[in-house]
Amino acid sequence: MVNQSGRGVLTANPTETVSGYQRRIVFHIHFWALIAVAPLIPIQWAQDHALLSLLLGVFCLGMVLVLLFLRLRDYYLFNGWLFAVFAIASVLYSTLINGYIGLFWAYPAIAAIFFLMALRRAIGINAVFVVAVATVSYYRFPEAEFWRITFSLALSVVFVTIFAWLVGRMQAELTKLATTDPLTGCLNRSQLADVLNRHIQLRERYERVASLVLIDLDHFKSINDRWGHTTGDRVLQEAARRLDRRLRECDQLFRVGGEEFMVILPETRQKTAEDLARELLITLSSAPFLEDVPITASAGVTEVVRGETWSTWLNRADQALYTAKHTGRGRVIGVRGQDAAMPAAGDTRIAG
Template sequence: MTKRLSLTSTSTNPTETALGYRRQIVYYIHFWSLAAVAPLVLVQWHQGNSLLSALLGLFCVNLIAVVLVLRFRDRYLFKGRLFALFAIASTLYSTHINGHIGLFWGYPAIAGMFFLLVLREALVLNALFIMTLSVVAYLRFPEPEFWRISFSLGMTGVVVAVFAWLVGRMQGELTSLATSDPLTGCLNRSQMADILNTQIQMRERYERVASLVLVDLDHFKTINDRWGHAAGDRVLREAAKRLQQRLRDVDHLFRIGGEEFMVVLPETRQKSAEELARQLLTALSLAPFHNEIHVTASAGITELIKGETWSTWLNRADQALYTAKEDGRNRVVSLRGSDHSSLAGDELRPGAAGTPPVAT
């Protein structure tokens, strides 16, 4: 489901914040490009270059459309492709008829495309642009100038490409650090509200079901006290790995506390979630961890009820988990939203196994 993103980066979600800043970059590049290009429409018209004036006029229309749609609809119109098309065509034609005056616009055009397009598209288009502009320079200017122009255009493209690549990589790594638990690689709390709200929206609009499983490792403090915190960290990493291996690609695994994990199961009824929870607890207890550390876990399960908030949904799963631990741990407790008083606790027996969760 596509989300609308505001130009003002007020979201607490790191991914949305990064995309919000990208929207601002796109907005201001188009806005100031419009301020720079609009006067040239009249200048070229008065100089008798009607075709270039018309081309620049269309460029301005595209810039205005992108700015307005981005400002009032929070949508990136044309994804920068028309910007690249008009910038390339205008620069090439202006260089052909105006010489250096047109050539100078090639440098900001190269930089602009790297900020507005996907990196792969920017690389391809800029490579074609630089080669074509070099051909025009070869036909238009003396040979010594042609070589200087070609090398300066090429160096501009290389420098901006490296910068854009590094910025994109840094953004990806920072987003990963902000959204993932550094110890286990699971999602962290920064993503929790958005993913739970997405499931609520799917339930409200399309009657899509979803279930929640909370898994808590039993007596984890004993592991830290007996084997040390390094061993405890290894157990947590291995536990996350075992849990993830039992999940589907569409499921979401969070670490929401010291030894507590949360699994969001889209398209899954409560009964199927109970079967999966038994599998998860079996995967944790069946084989010992490092240093022959034996681990059991408790789980609380509940299905999303239409009309409730994510905090209510999560709180009910937490109540089920609390009951599982109060009843002796190493068991699954399922709590239905339609009947908070009915608790079904099942002790997990060694070797117990269920069937995989079924999408409903």
């Protein structure tokens, strides 16, 4: 069962970890772009390119704002739009007046846009970027150079698109591996604290209720001892499938221990959650597993109350489950926040 301290639920959230790395990428791209672009402002001004100098100055000011918001508020200001617009405008105008010197900046700008924006948006913006640079190049350079420039920029977009797509796929796969139990396909404990906290916040701010159901398979050790661990694993997989088939799309099913599952039920009152828990236990015990393995389960149910922490909510469900396991098993025990001292009041026996 989940112990009184929350037993391992405080592991880092993989989604938050990925988001943190994305913020670092955004920060470093803006920081080093600022270092590279800022010296060009006085250089272009000295060459009487006042408009380009002004463009670069606004570009740098925007990057400073992005860096400050990231550092002080952990907020991604402009979501890459300012960088994309001013980078493209500066490259186009610089290419028009400076020739190849301006064109050289197009290649790092293309790569940076892919790191700063969502993939589809970056593809669209860079497609417009390539067309715009090709148009300027057509009028600015000989025809042979125009074709070389156009194809090299297009290939850069293609290569970086492939790289960004593969990195995105790998990130999604790694996040799934980190948040999903490999045996049953249920969610694992890595996100549990954040999910519970989110429902507590919804309760505090909007009076939106949620209930928690802890389910533990009875005498599971005897299954492993009698039929072996392979059979035990198959029983867990089938139990997860039976539970999942009975749940709504908005419900979340976790595997939080060896033979213990947790169901988070949004917008669900205590009484409704207890009724559902009974149905889940019946679903588990109504037919033998693997044709000849009988299963019963016990459940603890509780609704979130205002002013409590996620660990208090979780521990109350754990206490209810503990009572169910030690008063005969195969039953549902419901505990309300204000009735925590009297867990037996919600005792419902499920025939096994």
